[in-house]
Amino acid sequence: MATPRSAQPSSVAAPAGLPFDPSVRAADDVARELGVDPSVGLNEAEAARRLAADGPNQLRSRPPVPLWRKVLDQFRDPLVALLLVAVAISVTVWWVEGAEGVPVDAVVIAAIVVLNAVLGLVQESKAEGAVAALRSMTEASSTVLRDGRRVTARSTELVRGDVLMLTEGDAVGADARLLSATALRVQESSLTGESEAVLKDAAVLAAPAPLGDRFDMVYKGTAVAQGVGRAVVVATGMDTEMGAIAELLDATDEEVTPLQREISRVSKVLGLTVIGIAAVVMVLAAVVNDVRTASDLVTVLLLGVSLAVAAVPEGLPAILSVVLAVGVQSMARRNAVVKKLHSAETLGSASVIASDKTGTLTKNEMTIQRVFTASGEVTLTGVGYRPDGEARTGGDGVGQPLTDEQLVREVSMVLGGGSLANDAQLVERDGEWTVQGDPTEAAFLVAAHKLTGTVDRVAGFERRGEVPFTSERKMMSALVDPPGDGAWALVTKGAPDVLLPRCTEIQVGDRTVPLDEERRARALGDVERLSQQAYRTLGVAYRRVAEGLGAQGLEEHESDLVYLGVVGIIDPPRPEVAAAVAEARRAGIRVMMITGDHPVTATRIAGDLGIVEPGARAVSGTELDGLDAEGLRETTRTVSVYARVAPQNKLQIVDALQADGHVVAMTGDGVNDAPALKTADIGVAMGITGTEVTKESAKMILGDDNFATIVAAVRQGRIIFDNIKKFLRYLLSSNMGEVFTVLLGVVLAGVVGLEGAAGGEAVVVPLLATQILWINLVTDSGPALAMGVDPETDDVMARPPRGINDRIIDARMWTGVLTIGFVMGVATLLTIDIFLPGGLVEGTDSLTVARTAGFTTLVLAQLFNVLNSRSETTSAFHRMFTGRWLWAAIGLGLVLQIAVVQVPSSRSPSGRLASTSRTGASRSRWPRPCSGSTSSASWSGAHGIPAGWRR
Template sequence: MTVRGASTGQTGRVDSLAATVASDPSLRDPADVAAELNVDPAVGLSSAEAARRLREDGPNELRAKPPVPLWRRLLAQFQHPLIYLLLGAVAISLIAWAAEGHEGVPIDATVIAAVVVLNAVLGLIQENRAETAVAALKSMTEAASTVLRDGELRTVPSHELVRGDILVLNEGDAVGADARLFSASALRVQEASLTGESEAVTKDPSTLPRRVPLGDRRGMVYKGTAVAQGVGRAVVTATGMATEMGAIAGLLEATEEEPSPLQREIAGVSRLLGITVVAIAVVVMVVTAAINDVDTVSEFVTVLLLGVSLAVAAVPEGLPAILSVVLAIGVQRMAARNAVVKQLHSVETLGSATVIASDKTGTLTKNEMTIQRIRTASGEIELTGVGYRPDGTALHDGGEITDPALATEASMVVAGGALANNAALYCRDDQWEIQGDPTEAAFLVAAHKLADATERTQRYHREGEIPFTSQRKMMSVFCRADDDRPALIAKGAPDVLLGRCAAMQVGDDVVPLDDARRERALADVDDLSRQAFRTLAVAYRRVDEAEVRDGVDEALEHDLIYLGVVGIIDPPRDEAADAIADARRAGIRVLMITGDHPGTAVRIAEDLGIVEAGASAITGQQLDELSGRELIDATAETSVYARVAPQHKLRIVDALQSQGHIVAMTGDGVNDAPALKSADIGVAMGITGTEVTKEAAKMVLGDDNFATIVAAVRQGRIIFDNIKKFVRYLLSSNMGEVFTVFFGVVFAGFIGLTAGPGEAVVVPLLATQILWINLVTDSTPALAMGVDPEIDDVMMRPPRRLTDRIIDRQMWTGILLIGLVMAAVTLLTMDMFLPGGLIEGSDSPEVARTAGFTTLVFAQLFNTFNSRSETTSAFHRLFSNPWLWGAVALGALAQIAVVQLPLLQAAFGTTGLDFAHWAAAIAMASAVLWFDELRKVVLRRRYSGRVLS
């Protein structure tokens, strides 16, 4: 077949045969399926044809729920018990206005209705911001697939797969679409999501003789499944809703997410406040009615509106919405730092991590794998150059290689590693890039540096593969040379490979691998490991045709001829040591878990500061020998684990969690998925991680960098601190309103508060003024605090325990004290301007109430700076958050407008103030700031040496 990829103008369109292919491609020969879809399996579709098919068929996505119309989402903003109270207040006010003869404009009803509508609009805006942020995060964690297009391997988002794409499958990949296999090597696919079968299914590209159930279609792979082992290639036959997953899409529609512990706590606090404040409002109404001898409809309506407004204003009903917005914005900030948190509520756990168990390669190191040493029977060769640019030379003892036996052996080692390989090396725009595993790519780079090695690889053609698995720790390929001589070439962990070898290559000769030579080979491995090299060995053997008559499998991996071992260097990341120091300063223990040699692991761990000099590692074999109790004791002391398999990671996680630790665990392979799911924070590698691992994890590293994990922990702590800030602010400010009204009614006579002209009931604040305070001071300052930068050094305190409440006793004390101070300064301001009372004044009740109203608003604006920390002064990093200053300025301007503009004066019952009144109100309001500064001094002395958020 020579078709490169159909163009728009080609005849024999895919559409006419799509139904035939889609009906059951497992019953058709894969070559026929590819021909019907007009694609050459060796080349793939052209980019232009793939784009045309994507436009024609649409994205490879399951049909989502239709979006909720804007009008319904706006209506949902009114579905809140406290909003019902406000709407009831509007109705009562209109009835009273009508009963009094429709005189003038129903000011109270109009203002309350306007506040309700404005509150709904703000809620809708916040909801849209949260949804937009979450949608952006989903796009960052979208699955990707490897395809063959224009004759090259490419990684594309899975939603861009089209019919006819050649899907390249490797261990750990999530299958992006339904596809007909045309090649497979030890391919096993986990299909539990479709069939419910827990065991992985072995795949075989052969054509089935008859139609069979879905779980028995060995020649097919399906969207939504995962490659558990092996490799394969397949042609995509169905995408989107045409897939088997699409057929049952109705059963897979997203369910409502369970609220996180943080959301449940916020909701619980809101309910508690609602019940408490409604009770207080009832008491206020009863006391107000009793004190003022309420006996008319107008007076009754005034008292009722006061109580309803107080209940609504005192409960932070917007708290859940603000929480979602702040979490979403914070997580987007994390994503900008290459840490993509897939679920918002995982931020809670991040700030509580006590252990980070990290892979070494690519996470603590640069993952720029470079072969620098080759050890064979005849000696050692050094390869110069680093990274993936194939520039460098081969040296022996610092000079040219003069020993032909050594040159031959080194060439065979590198050529063997380049053949037993699934990576690819490309040069685009003078930039060398790799596709696949960096360790395998290192062999391809080395082959370019050794001309003989390149020539050797070009003489062989691969015909089969026994893939690498974490259990086997090796891979083999079956190759045939130009002269038709078949061979099995293997590479893997040196100790594993040597166990399968019976001979050794010495120059052009093959000699028995006796005990002395075996010990010498193992000594070479240990020596390279002590120098912090990662080691891989290469071996081969000739194969008889009869041995492969029944296929290529593990039975061939015996009596191998040992070629030698390479030393691969992967230097530590420059920033990793600083990040580890930050983690340890924050009370977080760092573990290294790697499949490398113990000597290599300990050396890197020492260089990074994970362990002190002289420390030792525990190997996977040693872990297998430990009992449950012994494992717990070992994990409490040991910080380096080497030669471990993925199942050991799960045991380590469980042992740490049994000690009460909150564990963040990194992983990249498909077998790491159970450990990542079990960990409190599973962290997948975004570059080298498999799609299955990314799906199992709660966080994905865009740069595979350990420093990014620590930065994410810092950001998680900052986000949690910011949540505490705006919760502290909202609750203390709202308590200030409650206490002002309650004590203002109870102690009206003491402060000289009497009814103004046309008022029958004595109240410190009008219902519309209370609602105005709630509107001006609740939303924008709280949101601004949600993006506050770090005030205290969050990495100077130990991890937060998951049992710690967001609002503890210390915080509740501060909330109540600040609320009482707000009420006191507000009522004292009114007393200053009222005749009689504790302080003699001479102004009218309207002026005094307006001054008190203004004092309470500015007290809450001052409280924004108080609330940024429980113990740190408000003047520390005072100007670090321009958004907060903007919110405060907006609130101040709004208050000036409501006091000085005639139109708003009529709506909110205010009167203009002169400079002296403004100065007095603001000065009295600032008492909230000075009181909290004194309180923080006391707290700092009490908790000396301990940082509070």
């Protein structure tokens, strides 16, 4: 069988430490340059010396981030910086007022900042633990020749000049030049992205070649799928091809997430808004109240500063961290491990998912799906290595179960013959099916189980000899002895174009007939049909031979064969991926395939999954290399399948998409994916098949390697973003309600009756600082947290992703925030007016009662605003009972408000939340320098701090 070769470009420079490219030098010359006898290997002393000189055979790792740095990183958020400024201002105000009691505002805000940092540290620690749990717990080892003896050494201790002894199932520990190879196939998908194992040959290359075409080399991070070989190590550690990609990874900048950029912008806007609010309130207070004395001026300044601090949504950073942490845990339960909190929302903003093919969209398990024989065509259902499925007539798999006895026998002989001429093994452990050996050969073993009687037909056969597969022969043969007294047979499988010329007959049911020109043309047509449909093809034939035929000279008998048929093999898509792709497209997300595999195979798989229309064009890495920046951007706008690409091509594609305004999620499992994963807005690594380099560079790891998990994470990311908008809308509109209440109360003090009830105060406010602080503590924290875990209220996958320039707080949201805040402020002032003498409505109560009534009105308005803030497009009554945590928070807020107003220890002797001053003459001045004492049962109107908290 001809093995497709990767055409992806790669550097062909010599490894560091060697003055030449070993792939174009004879193996003996390479060994001589490295100072080693290939038949003996290095001695232990020389190996130790070289290890000391070159260092361990491992990739350079970043030093662990110290705890102090992790803690400091939690305070780099601009909003946290704004809160720290608020703490400083609060402490300053407290100090100016006489430094009596406890600076409650400062303590509360500082506690929130610390809580936010703790939440961030805890969640990142959990993510690091989850990533560590996904890593292999065993240390890789290699078999090497030392002092003429085979020994097992840790792969980290390999040095240049070591002679590797490679056998089936081994991991290749270092880059090495082959000395010899017998039917050696190496799985290089982690480097090249190509799913099929590459046939290796020790013969020297005629000229330098790309990485995927260096058939006389093996590389660190790959695995031996079949055969045996010996190789001399030419590069270790960072000098390997894997190390070169790691270097590229180090040079790749890591992008901040869209949410981080947006929260930074929101923090700046809030900071400017708070400063503006403070300035406006101070100017208006000074003008309206005719401030003339220095004492009154200080009062006005302190009023503006205090209101500015109250306007900051202190709980925003902590609530944001909690919401992200809850979302991250929800994703983790769905096998998506997010390493950084802010990355959780980014996937919900993704407009493009650029996915690797092998092992991500496909199962990386070669499967026989089609069988052509003389009597017809059969489709085998089921995918992967689990031997579940059946044979059905026709090429679409929807026909009837196979019952034609003649066709059954022909197909059984094809699958049975392929199972006999086979070096792979199918193994079942604890319900999981795996293969040992070449995946293409294993496909025959799996397929044989799907046709009743086939496994029994070949049971008991013993192999008496073998002619191995080579790249020149493109086929292999096995001499088999059936149980009992049956005649021996030579079973051959290989590339159909090589096998058919050796055949003179064809199997038709129980008999053989001459393979005339008509039947030969039909057989070749079957092969062509499979090739056009992106199947890899293998033909199977046999001939009877004399019993007791020796194993020597079997090649002479590989003629006059009886042709049995041809099979079509493919790495099948994961069964759940097509639905996931459809869901992504419904959500306005474009799915792209970027692979190192053949373009025909790539477009076939992409068409099957619904990524592109059947027959769509694929662009190769070579074509991408010839494009300028504008040409590359134009290509990425229209083409969704990229084949035969190199790591630098993946980076080009990601950069072009980002330059076009897309939020890009890049998935992958191989080392070659790591740089693109780091550059992408969110890199998604495979947890099972992914390499450690890939996992380190990614922001999210899939514990089940399931593409459908990505789409589920997208949904969760969108829910997170919706909930962030919900509690931002709620917090900002509620705080604006407080701002408008104080602002309009100062300006309209005479209109609503406050001025007449103030008893000559220089500055009159409708609410006390204590009351505003209570509102922030009670109505902001619980409801906002509940909104952060609110279930999906609308179908988040029914709308397109938000644009990269879309604001989390856009003009529409600001309009709603200001409108709701204004309505709250007006409602609160009207309530106060109703209770006070004078104003628009004549009342009879005191300022204490009026303030308490306004205070309660504002609390109730904000609690109703919880329901109103769940959506910008639907009313508060739409699905209003779906969030049980919301109603729990609302209920708690009501209980606490009733308690603070009615419970004796929380109210004044008058039966309402008091606003009495320390002197008794002035009841409404806020803020004011502290002096005198207060009753332990009252709330201070001068400073706004419960007397019980003051010392």
